[in-house]
Amino acid sequence: MNEKTRILCSFLCFFYVLLVSPSQSNGQDFSLSCGASQPADDQDKKKWEPDTKFLKTPNTVHAQATYQDPSLLSTVPYMTARIFTAPATYEIPVKGDKRHLLRLHFYPSTYTGLNIADSYFSVVANDVSLLSNFSAAITCQALTQAYLVKEYSLAPSQKDVLSITFTPSDKHPKAFAFINGIEVVQMPELFDSAALVGFSDQTSDTKSANLQTMFRLNVGGQDIPGSQDSGGLTRTWYNDAPYIFSAGLGVTNQASNNFRIDYQKMPVSTAPADVYKTARSQGPNGDINMKSNLTWMFQIDTNFTYIMRLHFCEFQLSKINQKVFNIYINNKTAQADTNAADIIAWSGGKGIPTYKDYAIYVDANNGGGGGEEISLQMTPSTFGKPEYYDSQLNGLEIFKMDTMKNLAGPNPKPSPMQANEDVKKEFQGDKRIKAFVVGSAGGVAAVLLCALCFTMYQRKRKFPGSESHTSSWLPIYGNSHTSGTKSTISGKSNNGSHLSNLAAGLCRRFSLSEIKHGTQNFDESNVIGVGGFGKVYKGVIDGGTKVAIKKSNPNSEQGLNEFETEIELLSRLRHKHLVSLIGYCDDGGEMCLIYDYMSLGTLREHLYNTKRPQLTWKRRLEIAIGAARGLHYLHTGAKYTIIHRDVKTTNILVDENWVAKVSDFGLSKTGPNMNGGHVTTVVKGSFGYLDPEYFRRQQLTEKSDVYSFGVVLFEVLCARPALNPSLPKEQVSLGDWAMNCKRKGTLEDIIDPNLKGKINPECLKKFADTAEKCLSDSGLDRPTMGDVLWNLEFALQLQETADGPRHRTPSHGGGSEDLGRGGGGVAVNIDIEENDVADDLSSEENSGIFSQIVNPKGR
Ligand SMILES: *[C@@H]1O[C@H](CO)[C@@H](O)[C@H](O)[C@H]1NC(C)=O
Ligand SMILES: *[C@@H]1O[C@H](CO)[C@@H](O)[C@H](O)[C@H]1NC(C)=O
Ligand SMILES: *[C@@H]1O[C@H](CO)[C@@H](O)[C@H](O)[C@H]1NC(C)=O
Ligand SMILES: *[C@@H]1O[C@H](CO)[C@@H](O)[C@H](O)[C@H]1NC(C)=O
Numbered sequence: 001m002n003e004k005t006r007i008l009c010s011f012l013c014f015f016y017v018l019l020v021s022p023s024q025s026n027g028q029d030f031s032l033s034c035g036a037s038q039p040a041d042d043q044d045k046k047k048w049e050p051d052t053k054f055l056k057t058p059n060t061v062h063a064q065a066t067y068q069d070p071s072l073l074s075t076v077p078y079m080t081a082r083i084f085t086a087p088a089t090y091e092i093p094v095k096g097d098k099r100h101l102l103r104l105h106f107y108p109s110t111y112t113g114l115n116i117a118d119s120y121f122s123v124v125a126n127d128v129s130l131l132s133n134f135s136a137a138i139t140c141q142a143l144t145q146a147y148l149v150k151e152y153s154l155a156p157s158q159k160d161v162l163s164i165t166f167t168p169s170d171k172h173p174k175a176f177a178f179i180n181g182i183e184v185v186q187m188p189e190l191f192d193s194a195a196l197v198g199f200s201d202q203t204s205d206t207k208s209a210n211l212q213t214m215f216r217l218n219v220g221g222q223d224i225p226g227s228q229d230s231g232g233l234t235r236t237w238y239n240d241a242p243y244i245f246s247a248g249l250g251v252t253n254q255a256s257n258n259f260r261i262d263y264q265k266m267p268v269s270t271a272p273a274d275v276y277k278t279a280r281s282q283g284p285n286g287d288i289n290m291k292s293n294l295t296w297m298f299q300i301d302t303n304f305t306y307i308m309r310l311h312f313c314e315f316q317l318s319k320i321n322q323k324v325f326n327i328y329i330n331n332k333t334a335q336a337d338t339n340a341a342d343i344i345a346w347s348g349g350k351g352i353p354t355y356k357d358y359a360i361y362v363d364a365n366n367g368g369g370g371g372e373e374i375s376l377q378m379t380p381s382t383f384g385k386p387e388y389y390d391s392q393l394n395g396l397e398i399f400k401m402d403t404m405k406n407l408a409g410p411n412p413k414p415s416p417m418q419a420n421e422d423v424k425k426e427f428q429g430d431k432r433i434k435a436f437v438v439g440s441a442g443g444v445a446a447v448l449l450c451a452l453c454f455t456m457y458q459r460k461r462k463f464p465g466s467e468s469h470t471s472s473w474l475p476i477y478g479n480s481h482t483s484g485t486k487s488t489i490s491g492k493s494n495n496g497s498h499l500s501n502l503a504a505g506l507c508r509r510f511s512l513s514e515i516k517h518g519t520q521n522f523d524e525s526n527v528i529g530v531g532g533f534g535k536v537y538k539g540v541i542d543g544g545t546k547v548a549i550k551k552s553n554p555n556s557e558q559g560l561n562e563f564e565t566e567i568e569l570l571s572r573l574r575h576k577h578l579v580s581l582i583g584y585c586d587d588g589g590e591m592c593l594i595y596d597y598m599s600l601g602t603l604r605e606h607l608y609n610t611k612r613p614q615l616t617w618k619r620r621l622e623i624a625i626g627a628a629r630g631l632h633y634l635h636t637g638a639k640y641t642i643i644h645r646d647v648k649t650t651n652i653l654v655d656e657n658w659v660a661k662v663s664d665f666g667l668s669k670t671g672p673n674m675n676g677g678h679v680t681t682v683v684k685g686s687f688g689y690l691d692p693e694y695f696r697r698q699q700l701t702e703k704s705d706v707y708s709f710g711v712v713l714f715e716v717l718c719a720r721p722a723l724n725p726s727l728p729k730e731q732v733s734l735g736d737w738a739m740n741c742k743r744k745g746t747l748e749d750i751i752d753p754n755l756k757g758k759i760n761p762e763c764l765k766k767f768a769d770t771a772e773k774c775l776s777d778s779g780l781d782r783p784t785m786g787d788v789l790w791n792l793e794f795a796l797q798l799q800e801t802a803d804g805p806r807h808r809t810p811s812h813g814g815g816s817e818d819l820g821r822g823g824g825g826v827a828v829n830i831d832i833e834e835n836d837v838a839d840d841l842s843s844e845e846n847s848g849i850f851s852q853i854v855n856p857k858g859r
Contacts, residue, residue, distance in 0.1 A: 028186040030092055033077035034179045035062030043074035044227040048181065057088035063111040069146035077181030078107040078147055083114065084177040087167040096158040098186050101233060105181030107147040108136040114176060120169035121177030126157045128210045132408040133169055142412035151213040152407065187233055188267050194307050194357035198332040204359035206307055211399035212407045215298055219393045220252035221278030222636065231269020240280065240396065245297040245375065249576065251283045255315035262351050275395040276313035276353040286380065286389030293377035294391060300362060300374055301409030304400050308358045308376065311395030314343040318350040321384055325391030328377040334358050340381035343392065374398065510594060512587030514541060519549060538597065546597035547582060551590065577630030579653055579663035599656040604649035608719045614754045619658060620716045621796045626660030627652045628792055631709060632785035635702045643700055647708035648689045648722065649715050688722030688733060693779050703779030706788065710774025714738040717767065719752035735775055742772050760802035766795040
């Protein structure tokens with residue numbers, strides 16, 4: 001071989017490596033885009049190949065969806081489908097001695113000449129029945145999702161081919177089967193046996209089990225997309241917050257970025273390090289923790305055994321008997337007393353992950369409970385007198401186990417609202433509404449609103465899955481971006497409009513007469529606020545429930561846009577410190593949004609120019625912490641960073657229990673994870689709160705909210721407006737004036753006279769330093785909302801310590817007090833329940849209102 005050929009060879013090898021290795025990590029993995037004629041990439045740059053060569057049945061039909069739902073993250077593999085009117089089989093080469101993940105992707109849309117409602121079919125993989133009498137359309141409807149992914153983990157079959165057979169139901173005359181995408185991923189044997197809950201010393205063999213993934217959660221952390229899964233298994237891990245049932249969300253904790261997870265003997269493919277580096281625990285107050293359980297609830301099919309895999313990793317403590325807790329599954333004890341959970345004892349040390357598998361059979365009368373659900377509960381064990389009274393979970397997977405090779409359950413039942421034919425008919429029969437939906441931008445709003453209401457209903461009840469398993473697979477935050485939504489949704493409405501009809505059946509829609517009645521015909525005396533959108537009225541619905549009603553100004557194009565933005569965002573967000581939407585009204589050319597009523601009004605009206613009693617310093621701190629928590633959630637809690645863009649004291653509302661809620665998302669912007677990135681946009685917001693850097697460069701980042709929040713903090717401290725033109729020039733802008741005084745050391749002179757002498761000096765310093773940092777000229781120098789939150793909580797602790805001791809266990813996050821931690825910070829404790837009693841009240845109250853609204857029969 002001469003020099004030239006050698007060089008050429010190594011070049012080719014190099015390119016071969018470049019081209020082949022990244023996407024095809026494992027020669028045994030397949031991603032088939034069914035009905036496609038060409039290979040194509042999805043949004044994660046994963047390559048999908050056409051399905052033809054694996055299809056063993058001739059004469060099948062391939063089809064193209066005629067409508068692209070805006071919630072599809074990628075056209076591949078969803079926009080093409082394979083249609084079967086007779087049984088058909090795929091044969092995919094696999095290693096018979098290996099376990100495999102099988103994912104089936106369904107997009108029940110309009111395919112030419114076919115009515116998707118006729119599609120009922122079964123799917124059998126090797127000899128395991130995965131689905132039977134399955135209607136993707138009904139399932140998606142029940143979940144208000146455009147598409148769904150079902151994931152199975154199939155035990156080694158000892159055959160070198162995985163055959164997947166689709167059979168249209170013979171019970172339905174025009175039935176056909178369809179499939180959009182098939183993924184087969186070889187995986188290590190990650191299962192062995194699971195402790196049978198409620199029976200001491202009994203285990204259930206999971207090594208030979210065929211499983212269906214029901215839920216896979218990164219507890220206390222963000223969604224982890226398949227592309228970031230460990231072991232190349234492309235599993236998606238979702239945030240657990242929607243499944244939390246108890247009033248208290250507990251506290252989320254995070255290890256620092258460079259904290260190393262030491263897998264030791266455990267396969268890395270068990271779960272990615274990000275799962276182990278975040279956790280949810282009960283909170284800093286051991287006394288409160290002891291009296292409650294942290295509870296998650298999951299909706300499942302009955303008559304199956306479920307495997308619950310609880311992932312743990314301790315990244316704060318390092319000794320045995322520091323944190324010991326009990327675990328209950330469906331009210332049965334999984335770990336308690338002498339056998340209570342101690343992560344360090346199980347794993348062998350800090351930073352070493354571990355997991356525990358439990359098996360539980362769920363039948364229809366499930367211990368007298370409702371049946372179709374599984375609960376997971378944790379509370380501190382006091383038995384061995386551990387150092388801290390707290391409990392913790394890092395990750396959770398729930399699998400359905402096959403019974404005699406069957407995994408298929410029934411289609412989900414329609415929700416109470418869906419079942420209510422009257423509501424449906426009324427809506428469908430209303431031509432005005434139809435024209436509205438098709439014709440105007442408002443249609444977008446209506447459609448989204450309905451989707452939103454149902455989403456909220458599901459999440460409020462914390463049973464996002466309705467009755468189906470698939471829910472866990474649906475990207476809770478995975479809706480499309482704002483951009484382009486308008487045209488595509490209108491497109492859908494022209495196009496059979498199945499979503500709008502569906503949504504109509506699901507959503508609480510108020511009639512104009514209800515709203516007029518509730519507001520005394522929009523009487524001016526009921527106006528409680530005015531925004532870009534229009535006026536906000538106080539009102540009453542259902543003969544007593546107080547609500548806030550935002551009425552659009554029909555002439556304002558901007559109002560409509562803000563209306564849509566608000567719906568888009570609120571439909572994806574649900575948080576204790578964000579205001580919640582109840583329903584809408586779009587009768588007679590009026591457009592209204594109906595929210596929970598915040599009886600204590602805006603933060604501003606408690607600060608100055610008010611007849612209300614003065615707020616104590618502690619109360620002010622608590623409100624600031626609540627608002628910071630809401631903003632922190634916006635910035636980091638969802639898949640996309642959300643920038644509020646209009647943070648000010650009139651957009652921070654307070655409910656009857658003094659829980660602060662961020663409101664008014666009309667100007668908000670989302671972008672794909674904007675770490676380090678920004679959006680260029682026309683400057684909007686409120687003067688006095690505007691980030692000067694944003695103003696100069698028109699580049700929006702989440703740090704603009706941090707700036708505005710800094711102004712809010714000074715407003716809270718000084719009790720004066722952000723802008724007061726009647727003052728001497730240097731004092732007009734509170735931000736500038738307070739910064740000036742802070743630098744000169746005269747801040748004490750401008751604080752609210754009512755607070756003089758009542759703030760602990762250390763607390764004041766912490767608070768003022770935090771506010772000052774927020775107002776840094778450059779966004780890079782400003783803290784994140786997580787840092788702000790941490791510092792405010794610390795300030796509150798300083799104040800409380802000064803006010804007199806209360807039992808609080810030390811915040812074992814051990815976070816540094818230093819504001820300049822930047823991104824690489826130590827654990828940030830968020831979601832701490834400061835006022836548990838009040839929190840309970842507010843949640844109860846809300847869910848009470850909510851269930852009345854979503855279930856008309858319940859009233
Ligand atoms: C579960 O099993 C019981 C008893 O075998 C049966 O009566 C019931 O109908 C089954 N439920 C479902 C949803 O299949
Ligand atoms: C926690 O839940 C378990 C199981 O439901 C229950 O037995 C226990 O009493 C609960 N503990 C507290 C403190 O609520
Ligand atoms: C668990 O206990 C609670 C409270 O007693 C009850 O409401 C619930 O139905 C029980 N759940 C199960 C699965 O038994
Ligand atoms: C198939 O599913 C539909 C919808 O859930 C249901 O109405 C029907 O009874 C089922 N048919 C059979 C044969 O189970």
